[in-house]
Amino acid sequence: MKKMLGKLLIIAGILVFSAVVIKDVLAEGLSFINGTEADSASASPHEIESVIIESDHKNVKIIAEERNDISATISGDSGKLFVAEKRRKLELTAKEKEFQFLNGFHRSSLVVRIPYTYKGGLVVRTSSGDVSVAGNKHLTLSELNAASASGNMDVTGIRLQELKMKGSSGDVSISNTDAKTAGIRLTSGDANLDGVSGSLDVRMTSGNFRADLEKVAGSSAVTLTSGDVYLELPENGSFKVNAASESGSVSSAYPFADTAHKDHHQITGSHGSGQHLVDIKTDSGDVAIQ
Numbered sequence: 001m002k003k004m005l006g007k008l009l010i011i012a013g014i015l016v017f018s019a020v021v022i023k024d025v026l027a028e029g030l031s032f033i034n035g036t037e038a039d040s041a042s043a044s045p046h047e048i049e050s051v052i053i054e055s056d057h058k059n060v061k062i063i064a065e066e067r068n069d070i071s072a073t074i075s076g077d078s079g080k081l082f083v084a085e086k087r088r089k090l091e092l093t094a095k096e097k098e099f100q101f102l103n104g105f106h107r108s109s110l111v112v113r114i115p116y117t118y119k120g121g122l123v124v125r126t127s128s129g130d131v132s133v134a135g136n137k138h139l140t141l142s143e144l145n146a147a148s149a150s151g152n153m154d155v156t157g158i159r160l161q162e163l164k165m166k167g168s169s170g171d172v173s174i175s176n177t178d179a180k181t182a183g184i185r186l187t188s189g190d191a192n193l194d195g196v197s198g199s200l201d202v203r204m205t206s207g208n209f210r211a212d213l214e215k216v217a218g219s220s221a222v223t224l225t226s227g228d229v230y231l232e233l234p235e236n237g238s239f240k241v242n243a244a245s246e247s248g249s250v251s252s253a254y255p256f257a258d259t260a261h262k263d264h265h266q267i268t269g270s271h272g273s274g275q276h277l278v279d280i281k282t283d284s285g286d287v288a289i290q
Helices: 002-030
Strands: 036-038 040-043 050-055 059-065 070-075 079-086 089-096 109-115 121-126 131-150 153-169 172-188 191-206 209-216 220-226 229-232 239-245 250-252 258-262 266-271 276-284 287-289
Touching: 040 079, 040 089, 050 059, 050 109, 059 121, 070 079, 070 089, 079 109, 089 109, 209 220, 220 229, 229 239, 229 276, 239 250, 239 287, 250 266
Parallel strands: 050 089, 050 121, 059 109, 059 131, 121 131, 131 153, 153 172, 172 191, 191 209, 191 220, 209 229, 220 276, 229 287, 239 276, 250 287
Antiparallel strands: 036 079, 040 070, 070 109, 079 089, 239 266, 258 266
């Protein structure tokens, strides 16, 4: 009986091993990859208007610095880089090498370094990797579009016209960033904003939203299905806040010049001329305004 059980375990192990190998091989052979495999990539920022980055399970790190070219490398030895440059677009694709289940938890990262002189757009998409973009307060972009199915996203020190961040499962962090418009879509995860200026459009299903706004420069809307909202407003500015919760409390310690309405579930107050509307709604959660 023991011998029979041992044989069954061995056979099961072989089948599992074979299934993983076949999965890796099929994924490698069937997935379409745009570009040529390379150890690294380099492009002139003056010849590129858009950088498009795609990664499967790898973390993506984008770092702005004083340099002359846009460069990309894979840190670690478990990934492959594919590069394509056409029509003023630089496309970077990071993929796992075959048989990476043998490497356990050793995950490589795609590191992209861009010069401060680059003024184009960035598109970043990952399936289960984290995304970080560090502008170091010297990077100005036309747009940044970041999406991760299962991973955290962090943006800091950037000025840009349009910011879009979308995630299914993971947190979003934005700090020291000035965006004319900033859109956040989260299914499950928290959003934390610190020192952010611009017009916000936030829609979250399950998670908490916290924001310390440097400047209210446009109308903003924050809509949550389930989660708490903590909003810290600037001392100066011209805005009107309407905050409401279906089944939670709404409180405010902010010194509004005019408070038109205030009860347990809703507050409406204005500051300055009330030029920009800040609309906050949550179905299930508390709202606190400072």
